[in-house]
Each structure stands twice: as C-alpha cells, then as structure tokens.
Amino acid sequence: MKYWLLKSEPSAWSWNDQVKEGSSMWDGVRNYQARNNLKKMSIGDLCFFYHSVTEKSIIGIVEVVKEFYTDPTDKTGKFVVVDVKAKKKLKNSVNLLQIKNNSKLKNIALIKQSRLSVMPISIKEWDEIINISLNNG
C-alpha cells in the first residue's frame, strides 16, 4: 500500500464534488512528474485530497479504485488518469501552515515542490498528518 497527495483547486473540483460523484477520473494532469506518480498508483492506495489556492488544506482521503489509463481529455495521448473515490473526510482539515511548521514534515513534497499536483507521501508523513488532524480543534 502506497500513499499519495492529490491537489485540486476547489473551484475546479472540490471534495464535495468528489463525494457527490463517487468514483471518478482524476483527469487534467499535464505534468510528466505528476503523470509518473499516477502510473505508480495501485488499487487500494490512499491519497490525501488537498484544496489549493483558496483553502490550502488537506480535507479528506480518497482511494484508488482503478489503475492508470489514457486520459480521454488529452488529445496528445501522453497523459493518464486513475479513478478515485472519496473514502473519508478528515476529522479536521490540516492546513499548509501546520504542515510547514511541523519539523517532521519539512521534507514533504508539498512544500519542496509546491507546483507538483500528484506526489508521494511517506508512511511517516501520512501518520503525522493524520495525527495533526486528530489533534486539531
């Protein structure tokens, strides 16, 4: 089992959209590094769902339910999607500042590569973020 983080602008595709839609394609990735990460995903892997720009916080967890295939919205045929479905909402959202201020998360790709939209998360980072969520509020 591997862990990931997926970024989305909530105005384009939000957690609520994901919940409403159930299982859906994670499409629109047009960056090779992000694509390569999509290709490494397996069924059952879990991904944090991060709202960028307006909220800058991790709001929930989605599960990979179908492994990569060609992105039908990509005319060049170079990029891929996976299918994900909402698994659970975090007890409390974890915002970017909390992640930045946590020394255990100082090497997280979210900070190191702020523009990457699909990134791997280590099990330690995953657990730490879950901990922050449980202790929030």
Next chain:
DNA sequence: GCCAACGTTGGC
C-alpha cells in the same frame, strides 16, 4: 492581484 518558481515550447 502579484509574482516567484518552474515546466514547456519553439527558434536557431
């Protein structure tokens, strides 16, 4: 709304 960071494109 600005702009730094950074990925991509295209001319040479």
Next chain:
DNA sequence: GCCAACGTTGGC
C-alpha cells in the same frame, strides 16, 4: 540540444 520566451500554478 540550447535557451529565451512564454504560460501556468499556487502561495502570499
């Protein structure tokens, strides 16, 4: 194949 120009992302 290099690199300047350009476009986009996303934090601030």
